[in-house]
Amino acid sequence: MKRFLPTIKLVDICKKSNGAIILKNINMEVPDKSLYVILGPPRSGKSALGRIIAGLDTPDTGRILFDDQDVTNLGPAERNVSMVFQDFALYPHLTAFDNIASPLRKLKLPKEEIRKRVLEVAEYLKISHRLTHYPSELSGGEKQRVAIARALVKGAQIIILDEPFVRLDYKVREDMRAELYRLQKDVGVNVILLSSDPVDAMSFSENIAFMRDGEIVQIGSLTKLYDNPKNIFVARYIGVIEMNFIPAKIIQENNRKVLDTGIGKIALPTIPQLSENEVLIGVRPEHICIEEEGGPPHAGNTFTIEGRVKITEVIGSETIVHLDVGLTEPIRILIPGIYKKNPGEVLKATFNISNIYLFNVNGLFICKGGDILG
Amino acid sequence: MKLSRLLGLIGLAIFGLFIIGPLYITIVTAMKNINEVFTIPPKLIPYTDFEPSSEAFDFIFNTRGKYTFITSLIVASTATAIALIPSLLAAYGFSRYPRAAMNDERSFFTLLTLRMVPPFAVVLPIFLYWNQLGLFDTYPALIWTYTVFSVPLAIWLLKGFVDEVSPSIEDAAKVDGYGFLDRLRRFVIPMLGPALAATVALVWLFLWNEFLFALKLGGSRVVTYTAYLPQLRVGQRVQWNVLGAIGVLGAIPPLIILILFRKYLIRVYLGR
Amino acid sequence: MPKKNFFPIFLQIPITVIIWSLVGFVLAWLIYSFLYSTPPGGQPTFAALNNILTVFSDSRLFNAVLRTIYYAGVGTAIEVILGMLVALALVNFISNSTVRFAVLMIFLTPMALSEAIASHIWLMLLTPQGYLNSILRFLGLPPVGWLSESMALTSLILADVWQWTSLPLLLIYAARVSIPQELYEMASLERLSVFKTFRVVTWPYIRNAVVVAALLRFIFMYITIDKVLLITFGGPGLATETLGYYIWMQSFSYRNLSYAATLSLATLIGAAIIAYIFWRMMKR
Numbered sequence: 001m002k003r004f005l006p007t008i009k010l011v012d013i014c015k016k017s018n019g020a021i022i023l024k025n026i027n028m029e030v031p032d033k034s035l036y037v038i039l040g041p042p043r044s045g046k047s048a049l050g051r052i053i054a055g056l057d058t059p060d061t062g063r064i065l066f067d068d069q070d071v072t073n074l075g076p077a078e079r080n081v082s083m084v085f086q087d088f089a090l091y092p093h094l095t096a097f098d099n100i101a102s103p104l105r106k107l108k109l110p111k112e113e114i115r116k117r118v119l120e121v122a123e124y125l126k127i128s129h130r131l132t133h134y135p136s137e138l139s140g141g142e143k144q145r146v147a148i149a150r151a152l153v154k155g156a157q158i159i160i161l162d163e164p165f166v167r168l169d170y171k172v173r174e175d176m177r178a179e180l181y182r183l184q185k186d187v188g189v190n191v192i193l194l195s196s197d198p199v200d201a202m203s204f205s206e207n208i209a210f211m212r213d214g215e216i217v218q219i220g221s222l223t224k225l226y227d228n229p230k231n232i233f234v235a236r237y238i239g240v241i242e243m244n245f246i247p248a249k250i251i252q253e254n255n256r257k258v259l260d261t262g263i264g265k266i267a268l269p270t271i272p273q274l275s276e277n278e279v280l281i282g283v284r285p286e287h288i289c290i291e292e293e294g295g296p297p298h299a300g301n302t303f304t305i306e307g308r309v310k311i312t313e314v315i316g317s318e319t320i321v322h323l324d325v326g327l328t329e330p331i332r333i334l335i336p337g338i339y340k341k342n343p344g345e346v347l348k349a350t351f352n353i354s355n356i357y358l359f360n361v362n363g364l365f366i367c368k369g370g371d372i373l374g
Numbered sequence: 375m376k377l378s379r380l381l382g383l384i385g386l387a388i389f390g391l392f393i394i395g396p397l398y399i400t401i402v403t404a405m406k407n408i409n410e411v412f413t414i415p416p417k418l419i420p421y422t423d424f425e426p427s428s429e430a431f432d433f434i435f436n437t438r439g440k441y442t443f444i445t446s447l448i449v450a451s452t453a454t455a456i457a458l459i460p461s462l463l464a465a466y467g468f469s470r471y472p473r474a475a476m477n478d479e480r481s482f483f484t485l486l487t488l489r490m491v492p493p494f495a496v497v498l499p500i501f502l503y504w505n506q507l508g509l510f511d512t513y514p515a516l517i518w519t520y521t522v523f524s525v526p527l528a529i530w531l532l533k534g535f536v537d538e539v540s541p542s543i544e545d546a547a548k549v550d551g552y553g554f555l556d557r558l559r560r561f562v563i564p565m566l567g568p569a570l571a572a573t574v575a576l577v578w579l580f581l582w583n584e585f586l587f588a589l590k591l592g593g594s595r596v597v598t599y600t601a602y603l604p605q606l607r608v609g610q611r612v613q614w615n616v617l618g619a620i621g622v623l624g625a626i627p628p629l630i631i632l633i634l635f636r637k638y639l640i641r642v643y644l645g646r
Numbered sequence: 647m648p649k650k651n652f653f654p655i656f657l658q659i660p661i662t663v664i665i666w667s668l669v670g671f672v673l674a675w676l677i678y679s680f681l682y683s684t685p686p687g688g689q690p691t692f693a694a695l696n697n698i699l700t701v702f703s704d705s706r707l708f709n710a711v712l713r714t715i716y717y718a719g720v721g722t723a724i725e726v727i728l729g730m731l732v733a734l735a736l737v738n739f740i741s742n743s744t745v746r747f748a749v750l751m752i753f754l755t756p757m758a759l760s761e762a763i764a765s766h767i768w769l770m771l772l773t774p775q776g777y778l779n780s781i782l783r784f785l786g787l788p789p790v791g792w793l794s795e796s797m798a799l800t801s802l803i804l805a806d807v808w809q810w811t812s813l814p815l816l817l818i819y820a821a822r823v824s825i826p827q828e829l830y831e832m833a834s835l836e837r838l839s840v841f842k843t844f845r846v847v848t849w850p851y852i853r854n855a856v857v858v859a860a861l862l863r864f865i866f867m868y869i870t871i872d873k874v875l876l877i878t879f880g881g882p883g884l885a886t887e888t889l890g891y892y893i894w895m896q897s898f899s900y901r902n903l904s905y906a907a908t909l910s911l912a913t914l915i916g917a918a919i920i921a922y923i924f925w926r927m928m929k930r
Contacts, residue, residue, distance in 0.1 A: 018473070056545055077551030089546035093564045103550040150550070382739035386749070389732050393753055396767050396808060399777055403770060416780035460660030467657035474654035481658070487921040488665070492869040494890040495910035495917075498897040499675040500668060522668045525661050554653070583760035585872050590898075600762040604876060614770060621763045628758035636751065640820055643813065643862055645928070 006067035006157055007032045008053065008190065013062035015048060022048045023059070024214045031207070032067075035184045035191045039201045039237070040211035046194040049211070050160050053192060054083045066158075077106070079158075082151035086163040088143045090135040096146045097122075097131040103154040121149045124186075125179075141172040148183070158190040165200065177203045198237055201225075210234050232363040235282055241320055243357070244288075244331050246281040250274070263325055266303055266353055268372050274360055282357035285320065285334035291348040301353040301373060305331060309341045323347060403618030404430050411614040430619035439616070442602040443623060449513065449588075449598060450581035453520035454574055457528050462570075464525075465532035466562070470541065482533070488526040493586045501590050511593030519587050524577045527642070531576060534646045535569035536562070572638035575631045582627055599624050676914070679907035697908040707909070709884065710892040713799065717888055718867035721803045721810075726860045728807065729814030734848070737822050750819065757812040761872035768805035769877050795885045798878050802886055805873055810866075814859035821855035822848065861924055869917075889913070 008030035015023040023045045030036045040046050051057040053064065055076035063072045071079045082103075090099050097118055104114045122128045125145040135143055144164060151159050161180075165173040181204065184191045193200060201208050205222030210233075218230040222238070229235035236242050248259040250271060259266040259281065266281070291304070307325035314320075319339045322330040333349055341347065354370035402418055403411055405426040410417055417423035434440055467477040504515040539562055547557045563570065588598040597605075599620055606613045606620075632639070683693035701707065732753065740746040756764060771778045772792040779789035792801045825848065833843045871890040874880055880887040880895065887895070893913065896906040 051545075054549065056548060075551075076549040081549065083545070083549045085542045085546060087540070087542055089540070089542040091543060091546070091561060091565075093567075102547075106551040106556075150546075154550075379739050382735045386732065386735050386739065389728075390749070390752065392808065393756060393812075396771060397755065399770065400767050412775045412777070412780055414780050415784040416777055457664070460664055463657045464661040467654045471651075471654035471657075474651065476658040476662070477654045483921070483925050486925060487918050488669075490865055490869070490917045490921045490924070492890055492913050492917060494869075494871050494894050494897075495913045496672050497894075498903070498906055498910070499672045502675065503668070503671050519668065522665055525664055529661065579758070583762070585760060585762040586875075589875075600760050603762050603766055617766045617770070621759075621766060624763050625759050628760070629755065632754060632758040633751065636754075639754070640816055643817065644858065 006069075006190070008158065008192075009065040009068070010049075010053070011063045011065065013049070013052060013059045013064070015052065015057070015060050017048075022214050023052070026062070026216055028209055028216060028219065030190065030192065032190060033188050034207055035181070035193065035204050036207040036209070037193045037195060037201050037204050038209045038211060039195055039198065041237070042196055043213075044196075044211040045214040046196070046211055047162055048214075050083070050162050050192065050194045053158070054081050054160050055079045056083075077103075080154075080156050082154065082156035082159045084144075084147045084151050084159065084161040084164050086166055088135070088147045088167070090143055090146055090150075092135050095132055095134055096127065096138065096142075099135065099146055100131075100149045100153050102150060107154065117153055118149075121153045124152075124183075125149045140168050141176065144168060144172075144176060145179075148180075152183075152187065152189075156189065158192065160192045160194070162194045163196065164193070165195070165197065180204075198239065201238065202240075210237065227368065229357070229365050231365055232280065232282065232359050235357055235359070235365070239284055239286075241285045241332055241334050244283045244285060244329075245359075246283065246327060246331075248279050248281050250277045250279060263305060263327065264303060266356075268353075268369070270372060271358075272366055274366070276361050278361050279366070280359040280361070280363070282359060283331075283351050283355065285332040287355040288331070288333040288349050288351045290321065290333060290335060291350055301369075302350045303353055303356075304348055304350045306346065306348045307331070309343055309345045309347055311343065312339065312341050314338055321347070323349060400618045400621050403615055404622045406430070406615045406618075408611070408613060408615055430613075430615035433613070433616050434619055434623070438597070439602065439620070442597050442599040442620075445592075445596060446582055446588075446598040446600070446624075449516050449520060449596075450578050450584075452513075452517045453524055453581055454528075454578045456517070456521045457524045457577065458574065461525050461528035462532055462558075462563075465529045465536050466558070468529065468533045469536040470544075485526045485529055488523075489530065497586055497590050500587070504591060510591070511595050513596055516588065516591045516596055516598075519591060520581050520584065523584075523587075524581060527580055528573055528577050530645055531573045531638075531641055532566075532570075534641055535566055535573065537646075538569075539565050569638070572635045572641075575635050576638065576642055579628055579631050582624075676907045676911050679904050680911050683904035693904045697905055700905060701908060701912070706884065706887075707889075707892060710887050710889045713887060714868050714889040717799060717803060717886075718864050721806050721867050722860050722863040724803070724807050725811045725863050726814045726856060729811045729816075729859065730818050730852070730856060732811070733815050733819040733822055736819060750816075753815060754812045756809040757816075759809070761809070761870060762876060764805065764809045765873045765876035768801075768808070768873075772801050772805070772877065793878060793882070795882045798882060798885045802873050802877060805877065806867065810863060813863060814856070817855040817859045818852050821852040825851045857927065861920075861927065865920055865924070 008028075010026050010028040013023055013026040014021070026049060038046050038049060048057065052059050055071070055074055055078070058072065063070055065071065066079065076083065090096075091102065094102070100118045100121060101114050104117060109117075118131070119128065122131055125148060127142055127145045127149065130138060130142055130146075135146070138146065164180075165176055168176060177200065180191070180193075193204065195201065202222060207219075208222060208225055209219045210217045210225065212233055218225060218234050220228075225234055225238045229238065232243075232245070246261050246263075248261040248266070251258050251260050253265075253267070256267050256269065257271040259268065259271075259279065261281065271279075305323070305325045307323040307330075310322040310324045310330045312319055312321050317336070317338065319335045319337065321333045321335060321339070321341055323333060324330045331349070352369075354368070354373055356369040358366040358369070360366055399418065402420060405420055406417070406424060407427045407429050410424050420426045467474070468482050471477045472479070500519060501510070504510050504512075504519075507515075509515040543561055543565065544557055547561050552560065583600065584598075585600040588601040589604070592598065592601050603617060603620060606616050680697055681692065681694045682690040683696075684690045736746055736750060740749065770776050774789070774791070774793070776792075778792060782789055791797055829847045830843070833847050838846065868889065871888060871894060874886050874888055874891045875894070878886040880891045893906055893909045896902045896909065
């Protein structure tokens with residue numbers, strides 16, 4: 001067994017199932033002692049990848065290296081990997097204590113040692129008082145903790161969590177995210193989190209790998225994915241509310257390039273060379289401000305849109321205003337605080353051009369407005 | 375009460391009478407003296423029409439009759455026991471590896487065909503087979519034949535049950551380090567629990583009730599209670615009361631199983 | 647290159663060994679005996695053509711098949727319809743679920759019994775001096791020839807109906823109780839007649855159960871010869887000789903091994919076809 005927490009390297013992992021390609025050329029490096037998030041929509045291959053890293057499945061081609069040691073053909077126990085499953089996978093016929101003790105019993109440790117370790121982990125996860133209960137008697141959050149305890153108890157170096165928060169209540173989720181963070185820092189294990197919830201990515205923002213359709217689209221920190229998304233899928237996924245997209249044609253006016261959106265024009269000094277004359281402008285809802293009557297003027301390069309309110313949604317302590325500006329879809333605007341705008345009410349909104357994202361017709365990211373304006 | 379409801383209940387009562395009638399008559403016959411079985415007027419109420427007699431049951435217990443039940447018990451139980459683990463392994467394969475060779479739909483379909491094989495079409499070759507091996511009228515012959523015929527039913531039932539054990543439990547067990555046999559022993563089988571018991575019971579019942587092979591493969595040494603029944607009709611005097619008594623005794627295990635495992639009965643036919 | 651996992655194959659080996667220990671010989675013998683006939687003390691001669699010709703010119707076989715179709719067909723029809731009526735009546739007219747359950751258990755009893763026991767129960771009833779005639783006589787009515795040439799087959803059907811109506815009953819009952827009550831409430835709100843409600847609400851849910859039950863009963867009625875073997879011995883004359891019983895006779899009474907093998911083989915092929923149909927049905 002390794003003494004240090006290993007780095008994980010995936011080289012050219014491919015997998016097919018029933019003829020369909022599940023994973024395509026996955027190359028990934030997970031630094032040691034990190035909390036790594038693999039983010040992606042359902043069916044993107046996250047679970048398949050997680051199972052391969054864990055050792056539950058073998059890839060068709062490619063290798064998995066822990067600290068440069070090839071573990072591709074080793075089973076999960078041999079790799080010293082633990083996993084927490086989406087449905088917790090607790091053994092229903094065993095008490096919480098026996099569930100947690102399960103990996104230790106396999107290792108044939110003495111009873112006293114087992115007892116000591118189980119109690120230690122249970123204490124850490126604050127479930128000592130529920131150890132004599134059966135899984136059917138535990139709440140969702142408690143089951144989660146038992147599952148994590150079971151994963152921790154054998155001292156695994158890598159813990160994989162497959163959509164761990166999906167079955168929990170909203171409030172419990174928040175608690176568990178904080179727990180997980182604390183856990184990773186305290187115990188120092190490598191944690192790989194598979195998730196389809198962008199909020200998870202935003203909570204653990206240092207290492208994120210975005211997956212779609214069996215491929216890794218982009219790897220980076222949250223800031224990188226937020227500011228420099230590789231394509232519109234990444235841009236839409238990362239962010240509390242989905243990004244708005246406005247199609248535009250590039251026309252030449254005077255000696256400047258202008259983006260003609262149909263509801264207004266944006267002038268830019270230059271635009272990188274493109275094969276087509278069309279772009280997609282992305283604007284995040286949080287970057288749009290509603291113009292109040294008599295409010296302060298907006299500084300810098302701004303673009304104004306005007307339209308009628310379609311719906312307002314209140315989420316938590318923020319409001320989303322859906323503004324119908326004459327495009328196929330309304331523009332979503334995120335405002336802090338709770339506002340009530342009546343449907344049909346006419347509003348003006350502005351956003352700073354530095355904040356726009358430019359994508360080509362194939363959805364690939366070109367640059368941000370700010371990159372051009374300087 | 376609405377007229378339709380009244381008629382409906384009357385209909386149900388008539389059907390109930392239809393079902394219970396012959397059963398009642400059998401029980402009553404078992405209590406009779408041979409002379410009082412078929413009389414006119416028919417004697418159907420004990421203590422009123424006739425004095426209950428233990429003649430039929432005495433006959434069974436004083437002659438080889440009682441041994442026939444033991445034979446049935448041995449044969450059915452042994453065959454079920456032998457068939458169980460191989461069937462569980464196969465059912466596991468069908469459930470967890472549906473695309474692997476020998477575990478796919480086509481193989482499962484072949485198993486289904488075995489259940490639909492008419493016994494009358496294969497009794498002769500099987501009889502000749504055991505005869506040539508010198509095993510006619512022996513326990514191994516009947517037991518092994520029963521084992522072969524109980525496998526399809528056992529797999530049919532078990533596959534449905536294994537399907538219902540969540541695969542992620544086994545994933546967790548794999549991660550904990552347990553190999554296949556360990557997983558089966560410590561997790562799959564305990565989680566199958568009552569389903570396993572139901573499978574054993576239902577397969578056993580099928581064998582307990584079997585008649586054709588017991589008749590042809592047994593002789594004078596191996597006689598199940600089902601094969602014993604026709605022997606009571608040899609000669610002029612048919613021992614009707616003994617027939618009734620055997621019927622009553624032979625029906626006890628099926629009724630117990632019906633009551634205990636009623637939830638699972640429908641799976642014999644539907645598989646789930 | 648994906649690794650080939652041999653483990654699942656190992657799982658299937660034990661039952662494959664068990665099954666083939668008998669099936670192999672059975673198939674081999676049947677095919678051999680169909681192809682070659684060995685008269686006692688003689689040499690094997692090629693008999694396949696002869697066997698096939700005999701099959702097509704065997705009127706006794708033809709009648710046996712017709713009788714089987716009649717027996718299985720009428721029996722299945724009665725069992726399914728009766729079973730359906732009782733299942734629906736149980737649900738509609740008994741609301742207390744414990745009572746309903748107890749009644750259902752009683753109705754299921756005959757199905758749990760051995761065919762051998764059921765056959766003898768009905769022998770007691772049907773035999774000329776048996777209970778049915780005793781009761782009739784007691785009521786001043788003339789006795790009926792239940793096991794006479796004209797009535798024997800019908801009596802067998804009656805015995806089978808007694809024993810096996812509970813199977814369609816069980817399957818249809820299970821399907822019926824899975825129907826959400828709201829649908830019936832909607833139907834009564836719309837003042838649908840009993841027949842309309844049945845057609846629109848009940849039938850779509852129980853249709854599968856009815857079909858499966860009918861298929862199962864038909865198959866098992868043509869497969870089982872226990873009742874014929876124990877109650878009527880194929881008689882009187884040939885009145886109750888079903889296909890299965892005819893093969894039994896050829897096998898053990900007439901000892902025409904080659905011909906019996908031919909017929910058995912044909913029946914097995916039929917069984918495979920029917921199993922295939924059943925399989926396709928189950929997949930839906």
